[in-house]
Each structure stands twice: as C-alpha cells, then as structure tokens.
Amino acid sequence: MLHAEREIDGRRSALIKLAGLCGLALSGDALAALAATGKAPAAPELLSADALALTAVLAEHIIPATDTPGALAVGAHRTIDHMLMVCATATEQQSFIAGLERVDAVALAADGKRFRALPAKRRVALLHALDGAAAPFTADDQRFFRTLKSYTLFAYYTSEAGSTLELAYLPVPGGYKGNFPVRKNTRTWALT
Structure with a gap:
C-alpha cells in the first residue's frame, strides 16, 4: 500500500473512531465518505483538473507548510473534492465551482493571469480582499471562501499529519490510573 493510501485510510479510520468516542453527530453521508475504501483517486471526482489545482493552491494558502506539512502535502484538495462529491448537494457543488471560477475571473481581470500563475504576494492580497468581501x-x-476554509480545516485536521503533528494527540484523555482505591462513598463515572 502506498503512503498516500495508508494516510487516507488512517485519516478515515481515525475520524470514525473519534466520532464514536466523542459521540459526534456526523451525517450518514459524511461517515460513508470517510469510511469509503479504495485507492486515492488518480482523477478528480467532481472538480475539473484545473479546479482541483486551484483548490490545492487556495488550501495551501489557508494552511501553508511550516515546520509541519501544509494542506497541499496532506492532500486536502482531494479530500475537499471527495467531500463535495459525496456530501454536498448539487446546489452547493455548483456554488463551490462558481466560487473557484470567480477567483480566477477576478485574477484574470485584475492581473491578466489566472490565480495560480500570480506571484504569492499578489495571491495573498487577493485572498485578503476575498476574505473581507472587498x-x-x-x-x-x-461565503464561498469561508466554505473553502471550513472544508480545508476539516480535511487538514482529520489527516494523520494534521491530527498528530500539528495538534497534540492523546489517545486516552486523562490517562490511566490503575489500582484506584474504591470505598463505600466512591462515585462511579457517567459517560454523557
């Protein structure tokens, strides 16, 4: 199994286990999308190749590589594509695609180049304008950009790198205390 396949399977498995342990209410579609098995797709599922590449650049600006991998390195753009395909309504899918097209259209109108071809400093300036609706x-x-940020955060922090390298990971919160003295007035724990 390739490293990318192991990471995808590990991410899905970890999120499903976390959801069960924490009692998270995830929709059936979201759980099905995460539980789906198979290899990482070679081609995009919903987005065109250009739209997927633009999503990758945008996601990397949202969570850039530092001393930990960025959104691009963990394949957040592919997870976003998959979640859009499996979990989003047709209207939400069209809105997302229209948002990507709008980012490229503004870049072309302002600078004569598609967003991906712009220098990083200019991309950041456009993203600040986008985030502030300027x-x-x-x-x-x-609204599109906020949706993209939400998808990016979900995709990144449910990846193995995001959940173990970026965040502190504690498999059993509180630790284990064996041989705990039990007395008559010792209360038991309630799981809610």
Whole structure:
C-alpha cells in the first residue's frame, strides 16, 4: 500500500473512531465518505483538473507548510473534492465551482493571469480582499471562501499529519490510573 493510501485510510479510520468516542453527530453521508475504501483517486471526482489545482493552491494558502506539512502535502484538495462529491448537494457543488471560477475571473481581470500563475504576494492580497468581501469581491464570494476554509480545516485536521503533528494527540484523555482505591462513598463515572 502506498503512503498516500495508508494516510487516507488512517485519516478515515481515525475520524470514525473519534466520532464514536466523542459521540459526534456526523451525517450518514459524511461517515460513508470517510469510511469509503479504495485507492486515492488518480482523477478528480467532481472538480475539473484545473479546479482541483486551484483548490490545492487556495488550501495551501489557508494552511501553508511550516515546520509541519501544509494542506497541499496532506492532500486536502482531494479530500475537499471527495467531500463535495459525496456530501454536498448539487446546489452547493455548483456554488463551490462558481466560487473557484470567480477567483480566477477576478485574477484574470485584475492581473491578466489566472490565480495560480500570480506571484504569492499578489495571491495573498487577493485572498485578503476575498476574505473581507472587498471590491471586486462580493458577499457571495466571501461565503464561498469561508466554505473553502471550513472544508480545508476539516480535511487538514482529520489527516494523520494534521491530527498528530500539528495538534497534540492523546489517545486516552486523562490517562490511566490503575489500582484506584474504591470505598463505600466512591462515585462511579457517567459517560454523557
């Protein structure tokens, strides 16, 4: 099994276990998407190759590589594509794709280049305008970007690298205390 396949399977398995342990309410579609087995897709599931590449660049700006891997390294763009395909409604899918197209259209109009071809400093400036709904971006564009950020955070922090290298990982919170003295007035623990 390739490293990417192991990471995808590990991410899905970890999230499902975490959901069960924490009693998280995930929709059946979300759990099915995470539990899906198989190899990492060679081609995008919903997005075009260009839209997937743009999603990768945007996600990497949201969570860049530092001393830990960034969104691109953990394949957040592929997870976003998969979640859109499996969990999003047709309207949400179209809105997301339209948001990506709008980012490229603004970059072309302002700079004569697609967003991915712009220098990093210019991309960051456009993303600040997008995040603040500043001209030429609108409130709809801002909603798209917030959706993208939400997907990126979910994809990153449910990856093995995001959950173990970026965050502190404690498999059993509170630790284990064996041989605990039990008395008549010792209370038991309730799991809620």
